[in-house]
Amino acid sequence: MTDExxxxxxxxRAEAIExxxxxxxxxxxxxIDAVIEAYERDIGPMNGAAVVAKAWKDPDYKRRLLDDGTxxxxxxxxxxxxxxxxxVVENVPTRHNVVVCTLCSCYPWPVLGLPPAWYKDPAxxxxxxxxxxxxxxxMGLDLAPEVEIRVWDSSAEVRYLVLPEPPADVDARSQSExxxxxxxxxxxxxxxxxx
Ligand code: FE
Numbered sequence: 001m002t003d004e005x006x007x008x009x010x011x012x013r014a015e016a017i018e019x020x021x022x023x024x025x026x027x028x029x030x031x032i033d034a035v036i037e038a039y040e041r042d043i044g045p046m047n048g049a050a051v052v053a054k055a056w057k058d059p060d061y062k063r064r065l066l067d068d069g070t071x072x073x074x075x076x077x078x079x080x081x082x083x084x085x086x087x088v089v090e091n092v093p094t095r096h097n098v099v100v101c102t103l104c105s106c107y108p109w110p111v112l113g114l115p116p117a118w119y120k121d122p123a124x125x126x127x128x129x130x131x132x133x134x135x136x137x138x139m140g141l142d143l144a145p146e147v148e149i150r151v152w153d154s155s156a157e158v159r160y161l162v163l164p165e166p167p168a169d170v171d172a173r174s175q176s177e178x179x180x181x182x183x184x185x186x187x188x189x190x191x192x193x194x195x
Contacts, residue, residue, distance in 0.1 A: 052163055054176055056175075092165065101153065140191065180195055
């Protein structure tokens with residue numbers, strides 16, 4: 001068992017505070033869940049979406065991003081805890097990247113916000129390594145047999161962000177339109193961009 005497997009004391013404290021506030025009727029558990037979900041699905045991943053859309057439109061930026069993810073992400077003003085060393089991996093037609101933390105739930109907070117519950121699930125963490133193609137298909141992402149799948153195991157030292165393949169109409173769309181198309185799941189590598 002490593003230190004990372006144990007819940008950090010702040011997590012326990014936060015859960016205790018939430019339980020107390022809920023019990024005293026000061027907050028509503030559903031409201032807290034809604035806030036967390038917004039950070040998981042909408043607010044958090046918007047930073048990553050801005051990075052991805054810029055990389056799709058600006059080849060020089062994309063080069064810098066793949067060369068030194070942390071520095072290129074910092075150009076857009078994003079960085080900080082859980083994002084001190086971010087490596088960006090690019091999806092291409094012949095190679096698909098997907099991210100996991102097999103030990104716990106390491107995740108690039110500055111670009112993706114909070115990890116979704118399934119990312120922390122032991123089933124995802126083991127199966128994406130053992131049978132990635134089958135698991136991704138179950139999650140709705142069918143990859144042709146000839147597409148190579150690379151699984152990146154995050155750690156306390158290195159966090160990964162997937163640069164998804166752009167949609168077919170990338171050239172006709174503005175960067176701000178493209179930002180709206182980028183999803184959290186595509187940046188983890190369990191989905192592709194629609195269109
Ligand atoms: Fe971890």
